[in-house]
Structure formats: C-alpha cells, structure tokens
C-alpha cells in the first residue's frame with residue numbers, strides 16, 4: 338500500500354490498495370481542514386476529485402489534481418460503513434529521542450509529520466494506526482496535529498540503527514563528586530544503566546502532578562559540568578535558609594576526624610557495611626577516593642524530606658535514573674555554563690577547586706572544558722532536565738534557583754506516570 342497526502346493543506350493522507358487499485362483516505366489529521374469539515378474519514382473510498390475519477394491512478398497523479406485545484410475542492414467518496422470509534426484515553430509523553438520527518442523516508446507523508454526534540458512534551462491525540470500516531474506539542478501552539486512514529490515503530494528504528502552501527506567496545510568511566518560541607522572528591526564509577534535507556538523507550542509516559550501541601554517536598558537534584566558552580570549554588574542556598582534547605586549526609590568508610598561528629602559531616606561505616614549497602618542499591622551514587630568509599634544514600638535523602646525540609650543534592654548525570662523514581666520524585670535542574678566570553682568575565686576573581694584540594698584561578702582551557710562537558714551533558718541527558726539555569730551572575734542564578742524550587746514544590750509539573758501509578762507498563 339502506498340500513501341500520499343494533501344499535506345498540511347488538506348490534513349489527510351490517502352493510500353492505494355495495490356491489489357484492487359482503489360484509493361482510500363488513510364488518515365485524517367486531527368484539527369486539519371478535512372477533520373474540521375467533518376466530511377472525510379479514515380477508510381472512506383475516494384471516487385472522484387474535482388470530477389476526475391481516481392480509480393487506478395497513481396497517488397502522485399492525485400496529488401497533481403489537488404495541486405492544480407483552486408478554490409473549492411470536490412471529493413466524491415463512498416463513506417466507510419463501520420467507522421472505528423476513537424475511545425482511546427488521552428496519552429501524554431515526553432520524547433526521549435529527536436525526530437525529523439524530513440529525514441525519515443518511511444513516513445507516509447513528510448509534510449504531515451511533526452518534528453520533535455528530546456524533552457518535548459507531546460499529547461498523543463490518535464493511536465488508531467499502530468505505526469503512525471498523531472500528536473500535538475505542548476503547550477499546544479497549533480490546533481493541527483502532526484504524524485509521529487508510534488512507540489513500537491521508533492523502537493524498531495532504534496534497534497535497526499543500533500545494529501547498523503560498527504561494533505564499538507563500550508566502556509563508561511564516569512567521574513563523580515561526593516560533597517560534604519563543600520569538599521569535592523573525584524572517583525571512578527561503574528557503568529550506568531542509563532546508557533541504553535534511550536534505546537529501550539523512545540517516549541516516557543507522563544502525567545500532570547501537583548504536590549499536595551501535606552506531602553513531603555520534592556528532592557532537588559542539581560547537575561552541571563564540573564566547575565560551572567553547582568556546589569557553590571547549593572551551598573549558598575542552604576546558607577541563605579538552613580531551616581528550609583538541607584543536603585543529604587553522605588556515608589563514608591574513611592575514619593572520623595577529630596572535629597567531626599558521626600551523622601553530621603558523614604555517616605561513618607565500615608567497608609563491609611558499605612559494600613552491603615551498595616549491593617542492595619541503597620546509594621544514589623557512590624565511588625572510591627584514595628582508598629575510601631563515599632556515597633549518598635536514598636535513606637539520607639528521605640531523612641531530610643521526612644524532617645519537612647527541601648533536600649538539595651548535586652549529582653552526576655548517571656545518577657539521574659536513581660533520583661527520578663516514585664520514591665524521590667526529583668526535580669532535576671541543570672546548571673548551564675554561560676557563553677565563553679561571559680564565563681570568562683564573571684569568573685575573573687573566582688577560584689577553581691582542583692581534585693587535589695588546591696585552588697587556582699580559572700584558565701582558558703578550564704572554560705573550554707566546562708563548555709564542552711556541558712554540551713555533551715545536554716546532548717545525552719537534556720531530555721531529563723526539568724529546568725535549566727544559566728549560571729551567569731551568581732546572585733541572579735541564586736534567585737532563579739529559589740524561584741525554580743518554589744515552582745517545583747507548589748505548581749503542577751509533568752512527571753513520569755510510573756511515579757503516580759508505579760505498576761503501569763508502557
């Protein structure tokens with residue numbers, strides 16, 4: 338079967354049955370001209386267009402007839418007898434991949450297709466066709482829907498693409514930072530499962546969620562390229578209002594120092610206990626530094642939340658999966674570097690903390706590294722950012738952060754449906 342379309346103009350696609358030569362309306366685009374007229378329906382058999390019999394014509398010939406029509410276009414159709422009832426419930430999804438109909442030779446009609454980018458919110462208005470859905474982008478800017486590949490079709494495309502790529506041994510050495518009172522430690526970590534998550538699900542089903550005032554606060558997870566100012570912003574926020582904001586106390590296997598108190602700077606545990614916790618997936622992220630383990634546990638975050646405070650942590654991107662859960666419902670804020678020249682201007686008097694606990698002025702290479710790391714982070718994880726703050730001036734960034742956190746707690750947000758109905762399969 339071949340399909341053609343009247344594109345955005347007509348708002349319908351037609352197909353030719355290759356065995357009989359009959360022409361049928363394949364689909365009517367929601368909100369398009371044909372849909373609004375209420376006169377054409379998917380499955381109707383097309384007999385004439387502007388007096389031209391269409392039986393046996395090539396689809397392209399019908400397009401030509403339409404293209405040369407001016408003013409009113411007359412269709413003679415035999416209506417479908419049993420029109421399917423659209424009793425599908427509304428479906429909202431977050432796109433986890435990019436899609437461009439112009440680059441997809443398989444789409445029945447590129448003009449009727451809809452471009453989307455990772456992170457876009459889509460309202461699926463029609464899933465009658467198992468392969469091609471109709472969707473609108475949120476917030477709805479257009480009354481007319483566009484064609485997008487269904488979840489199963491996109492998965493198939495991803496699998497085909499993946500197999501067509503040359504084999505590359507995949508090692509993911511990530512660095513993480515475990516912060517306590519402003520100190521940063523680097524360590525290497527295991528490979529994140531999220532590497533392949535986009536391959537598994539191109540769309541994430543979402544629902545509108547409004548935190549009930551009596552519910553615990555949402556966890557705020559900050560992330561950004563090393564050196565952009567994630568820790569500085571987190572520290573300042575807690576300093577401004579320690580009664581409202583608090584970090585999660587990390588666990589460590591290193592010995593207690595004389596000025597420290599168990600449970601204040603760290604929860605001090607032995608290696609066996611740490612390994613046991615790691616084995617039981619108690620940590621959001623963890624790693625090793627100079628022979629000792631450090632990690633932030635889910636329980637440490639929950640302790641802050643159940644005490645009625647807003648827990649604010651900084652995470653490495655690989656830990657996004659561990660905080661975007663039914664249990665923690667994290668609001669993920671990406672701290673983005675400003676353009677290079679602006680970054681240089683604002684950091685003239687700032688000190689970079691190196692992995693050896695020394696400080697030094699920023700160099701040109703540091704700014705380039707931050708920019709590059711930020712670009713990669715957005716490219717790989719941008720679809721999971723609930724909010725983005727460009728850390729230009731520190732004061733302005735702090736204000737933006739406070740506003741974003743207030744919104745996360747008080748205003749409705751789109752969240753994964755699994756947070757609300759944990760057993761739902763999509």
Ligand SMILES: Nc1ncnc2c1ncn2[C@@H]1O[C@H](COP(=O)(O)OP(=O)(O)OP(=O)(O)O)[C@@H](O)[C@H]1O
Nearest residue numbers: 521563564565566567568569683687688729730731
């Ligand atoms: N907007 C800004 N303007 C000027 N200086 C800033 C700004 N944001 C952060 N800084 C400074 O940049 C330095 C690095 O910031 P910070 O330690 O918070 O980075 P980070 O993102 O947490 O990196 P890392 O993860 O490597 O610790 C600090 O000295 C901080 O005061």
